[in-house]
Amino acid sequence: xxxxxxxxxxxxxxxxxxxxxxxxxxxxxxxxxxxxxxxxxxxxxxxxxxxxxxxxxxxxxxxxxxxxxxxxxxxxxxxxxxxxxxxxxxxxxxxxxxxxxxxxxxxxxxxxxxxxxxxxxxxxxxxxxxxxxxxxxxxxxxxxxxxxxxxxxxxxxxxxxxxxxxxxxxxxxxxxxxxxxxxxxxxxxxxxxxxxxxxxxxxxxxxxxxxxxxxxxxxxxxxxxxxxxxxxxxxxxxxxxxxxxxxxxxxxxxxxxxxxxxxxxxxxxxxxxxxxxxxxxxxxxxxxxxxxxxxxxxxxxxxxxxxxxxxxxxxxxxxxxxxxxxxxxxxxxxxxxxxxxxxxxxxxxxxxxxxxxxxxxxxxxxxxxxxxxxxxxxxxxxxxxxxxxxxxxxxxxxxxxxxxxxxxx
Amino acid sequence: xxxxxxxxxxxxxxxxxxxxxxxxxxxxxxxxxxxxxxxxxxxxxxxxxxxxxxxxxxxxxxxxxxxxxxxxxxxxxxxxxxxxxxxxxxxxxxxx
Numbered sequence: 001x002x003x004x005x006x007x008x009x010x011x012x013x014x015x016x017x018x019x020x021x022x023x024x025x026x027x028x029x030x031x032x033x034x035x036x037x038x039x040x041x042x043x044x045x046x047x048x049x050x051x052x053x054x055x056x057x058x059x060x061x062x063x064x065x066x067x068x069x070x071x072x073x074x075x076x077x078x079x080x081x082x083x084x085x086x087x088x089x090x091x092x093x094x095x096x097x098x099x100x101x102x103x104x105x106x107x108x109x110x111x112x113x114x115x116x117x118x119x120x121x122x123x124x125x126x127x128x129x130x131x132x133x134x135x136x137x138x139x140x141x142x143x144x145x146x147x148x149x150x151x152x153x154x155x156x157x158x159x160x161x162x163x164x165x166x167x168x169x170x171x172x173x174x175x176x177x178x179x180x181x182x183x184x185x186x187x188x189x190x191x192x193x194x195x196x197x198x199x200x201x202x203x204x205x206x207x208x209x210x211x212x213x214x215x216x217x218x219x220x221x222x223x224x225x226x227x228x229x230x231x232x233x234x235x236x237x238x239x240x241x242x243x244x245x246x247x248x249x250x251x252x253x254x255x256x257x258x259x260x261x262x263x264x265x266x267x268x269x270x271x272x273x274x275x276x277x278x279x280x281x282x283x284x285x286x287x288x289x290x291x292x293x294x295x296x297x298x299x300x301x302x303x304x305x306x307x308x309x310x311x312x313x314x315x316x317x318x319x320x321x322x323x324x325x326x327x328x329x330x331x332x333x334x335x336x337x338x339x340x341x342x343x344x345x346x347x348x349x350x351x352x353x354x355x356x357x358x359x360x361x362x363x364x365x366x367x368x369x370x371x372x373x374x375x376x377x378x379x380x381x382x383x384x385x386x387x388x389x390x391x392x393x394x395x396x397x398x399x400x401x402x403x404x405x406x407x408x409x
Numbered sequence: 410x411x412x413x414x415x416x417x418x419x420x421x422x423x424x425x426x427x428x429x430x431x432x433x434x435x436x437x438x439x440x441x442x443x444x445x446x447x448x449x450x451x452x453x454x455x456x457x458x459x460x461x462x463x464x465x466x467x468x469x470x471x472x473x474x475x476x477x478x479x480x481x482x483x484x485x486x487x488x489x490x491x492x493x494x495x496x497x498x499x500x501x502x503x504x505x
Contacts, residue, residue, distance in 0.1 A: 017502050020424050045427050047498050049448070088427040089447035089494045171481075212467045221439065221464045252460055254439040259453035266460060308457045314450040314490040 012091070013047030015112060015124040018105035021094050040097040041080065042105050044112060045090050046122055057116050058084050058091065066093060066112045070103035143167045160185065174211055181205040206231035224250040226270075233388070239283065240388045244274030244296055255308075264306045272298045272331070276388070283389075284340075284351040292355050295335045298387075302329030311370075318373065326365040331387070333357040340391040351391075360385050376402040422477045425504055430497035437468035444493065451496060452489030462487050469500060478504040 021043030044066070052058040059082045066077040077099050083092045093112060100108075110124040136142035144166050151159040165182040184202045209227040226248045234241035248270030255264040274296045281287060309322040336355045343352045362384030370376040378400040385392045423429060435444045439455030456465045466482040473480050484503035486496050 014498065016427075016498055019426075019501070022424055022426075043424075043426075045501065047494060085427060087447070088431045088497070090427040092427070212464060221461070224460065224463070250460075252464060255455050255457050255461060258440055258455055258457075259443045262452075262455065262457045264458060264461070306458060308452075308489070310450065310452045310457070310489065314452050316488075316490050319452065319488075319490040 009050035010052045011049045012112075012114060012120045012122045013049055015110060015122040016045040016047065017124065018108075018110065019043050019045070020097075021092070041094050042097050042100065044093040044095075044110065044124070046093070046112060048089050048091055051086070052084065054116075055084055058082065058114070063116050064093060064112065064114055066095070066110070068100065068103075068105070068108040068110050070108040075100070075108075139163075139165070143169075176210040178208045178210070179206070180208065202233075202235045204231075204233045219254050221252040221254055224252055226250070231274075234277075239278060239280035241277040242274055242296060242388050243277060244272055244387075246270060246272045246300075248300065260310050262306075262308045262310075264308070266304045266306075268300075268302045268304070268329075270300045272296065272300060272387075283338075283353050286351070286353070288338075288353045290338060290353075290355055292336045293338060296337065296387075297334040298337075299332040299334070300329055301332075302327060304328075318370065320368070321370055323368045324365070326363070328361065328363045330362070331360040333360065337387070338389050339385065340389050342392070342394075360387075360390050362386055374403060374405050376404075378402065425478065425501055427497065427501065430501045430504075431493060433469055433472050434493055434497045434500060437465055437472055439465075447492065447494040447497070449493050450489060451487060451491050451493060454493070456487060456491075457489050462489075473500070473504050480504045 019042070021041040057063055061079045061082055064079055064082060066079060068075045068077060077095050079093050079095050081094045083094070085092060107126050109126070111121060112123075113119060113121040133144070136145070139145050139147075142165070145164060147161070147163040149161045151161070162183065162185040164184075165180075167178065167180045169176065169178040171177070182202075182204050206228055207230050209229065211225045212222055213225060214222040226246075228244075228246040230243065230245055232241070232243045248268055250266050250268040252266060253264070255262040257263055276293050276296060279290045279293055283290075304325065304327040306326075307322075307324040308320055311318050311321050314320075334357070336357050337360075339354050339356060339358070339360070341352055341354075342349050344350075363382070365379075365381040367379040368376065369378075378398075380398040380400075382393050382396045431447060434451075435441045435454065438444075438451060439461060441454060443449075443454045451465070456462055465487045466485045469485055469487075470480055470482050480500065480503050484499060486499035
């Protein structure tokens with residue numbers, strides 16, 4: 001069945017950067033030599049959505065007005081040709097480069113108006129030079145974040161709260177490099193406090209290197225290589241601190257099936273090595289002997305599986321109708337490390353800490369089902385333990401229901 | 410060497426037309442044969458998650474490099490919910 005197009009469906013989107021245009025009728029995918037007889041052209045591409053109500057009206061130069069403003073002077077532009085390109089969802093306006101005198105097209109402010117009712121205008125501005133910083137939406141979104149507060153009261157000592165993080169990413173050739181760091185002081189403290197301190201509760205810092213390696217084998221995209229030559233962490237709560245380096249390689253096959261329902265599987269392998277910096281004598285209010293906890297040396301193997309069912313018209317807020325992602329990884333220890341489990345002693349849950357080398361598996365699964373635009377279901381499953389203390393979580397499931405709506409008026 | 414020589418033409422930077430940008434965007438997806446129209450979401454062409462998005466952006470960058478264009482992968486709009494048209498517009502706007 002053919003969909004009916006109406007004028008209301010047709011919308012001009014953003015205008016793209018002006019470019020040199022080949023003669024309009026000969027634009028093609030491959031480079032070609034221009035001859036002396038072809039006048040140089042400039043092309044303005046405009047993104048469009050929907051079908052135009054009348055192709056003839058759209059391609060009629062008389063229905064368009066175009067101007068370029070440079071150095072506060074506005075220049076009207078006479079068009080050579082208008083092309084409608086449904087295969088790439090673009091309207092392209094061509095005009096001779098001789099229309100521009102004394103300024104470069106990329107330095108001008110452009111306005112194009114399609115005058116057939118309802119009239120629509122689109123603009124393009126030269127890329128403004130961006131400063132080193134832009135506003136972030138939240139702490140998670142921020143690369144640099146600093147929060148500080150000072151609380152004073154009659155029955156409490158002053159309480160300082162500092163929460164800060166700094167991430168730097170840059171590219172060098174085919175390598176992506178990054179530094180991630182965070183520090184937190186008194187973030188969860190509540191008054192009254194009997195002493196003021198600004199010693200940090202937790203510190204993390206890591207230097208990471210990432211590279212994608214192509215592997216030209218059918219069905220395979222390549223490898224995702226992640227190196228973390230140096231990472232350090234400290235936590236006052238668990239009295240744990242260490243310096244660990246890590247290397248991980250992930251095989252990235254192309255996803256299977258599609259175009260709406262997809263399955264992707266990513267196996268990975270790696271190594272973690274470093275040194276423990278602190279051997280606490282008490283953990284969870286119990287005396288412990290962790291004198292053998294020094295060198296850290298582990299092999300890590302894992303696999304992640306994903307199932308995606310795309311929404312009918314995917315958008316940033318509504319991309320998937322249904323997703324399952326499950327990951328499993330096992331750490332094979334070459335040196336003893338702590339392992340924390342909860343034991344039932346005389347009806348009370350008590351943390352027990354041992355030091356040994358048995359493998360430490362860890363599994364997670366998430367299911368998200370958006371069965372309508374208003375309601376969704378999430379299920380999360382966890383099992384296993386993670387460094388540095390390897391606190392064991394035994395088959396833990398969380399089920400959540402979300403309802404989100406806003407008034408339509 | 411003259412710019413009009415065949416050798417010179419072979420290394421000439423091609424104009425970055427909408428057709429060329431779309432061809433680059435589509436052929437670097439995991440399943441380019443799924444392409445039907447520019448309004449289609451890249452998710453339908455296999456760019457379904459963060460890992461595939463990372464590869465898609467890198468492949469677009471490398472493809473542009475072969476025709477002597479440069480682009481920062483942070484300026485390429487890609488992902489399951491991004492349309493082919495929006496992705497190719499970001500390529501055309503940001504490649505230099």
